[in-house]
Amino acid sequence: MLATDDLRAEHQGILKMLAILRAIAAGLKPGAPLPRRQLGDILEFLRVFADKCHHGKEEDILSPALEQAGMPRQGGPIAVMLHEHELGRGHIRDMGAALEAGDPAAFAAAGLAYADLLTPHIAKENTVLFPMAERLLGAEALTAMQEDFERLEAERIGPGRHEAFHVLLDELSALYLS
Ligand SMILES: [Fe+2]
Numbered sequence: 001m002l003a004t005d006d007l008r009a010e011h012q013g014i015l016k017m018l019a020i021l022r023a024i025a026a027g028l029k030p031g032a033p034l035p036r037r038q039l040g041d042i043l044e045f046l047r048v049f050a051d052k053c054h055h056g057k058e059e060d061i062l063s064p065a066l067e068q069a070g071m072p073r074q075g076g077p078i079a080v081m082l083h084e085h086e087l088g089r090g091h092i093r094d095m096g097a098a099l100e101a102g103d104p105a106a107f108a109a110a111g112l113a114y115a116d117l118l119t120p121h122i123a124k125e126n127t128v129l130f131p132m133a134e135r136l137l138g139a140e141a142l143t144a145m146q147e148d149f150e151r152l153e154a155e156r157i158g159p160g161r162h163e164a165f166h167v168l169l170d171e172l173s174a175l176y177l178s
């Protein structure tokens, strides 16, 4: 598998979680109790699956390879990507603080801001950054990169975790998207 196809597959999972997040945010009413367990699980998914694992692969493996192949780090798609990951971390922190404070409106606002940031971010990667990476690096390098991705995943999130997140996605989809 090409490393870019692995990232595209992870995007599918992240987009599904964003749809769940939007559905939950739309149903959060001021003063009503927060579905704490589900929101905690979603935050864990966003922190670990989306940020630590997926953004880790993009930041620590893909972008250095692109720089080495001549793509500038400043002022181009790499800089945009890094900046948007950083903005996303801010929204995740805000969601965490809102959950701690039991504040549905603040959680909904931060959750929607995150979904509104990540949706076009993912579209840009799929349609601009990854095709550029495929042209610049080629299939052989991207197939080898997939092995580095697997190592990063094993080191940072541990065995079996990826699968557990997919189970969570299925559970939450059945609850909120059907
Ligand atoms: Fe990204």
Ligand SMILES: [Fe+2]
Pocket: 007, 011, 054, 058, 122, 125
């Ligand atoms: Fe991505």
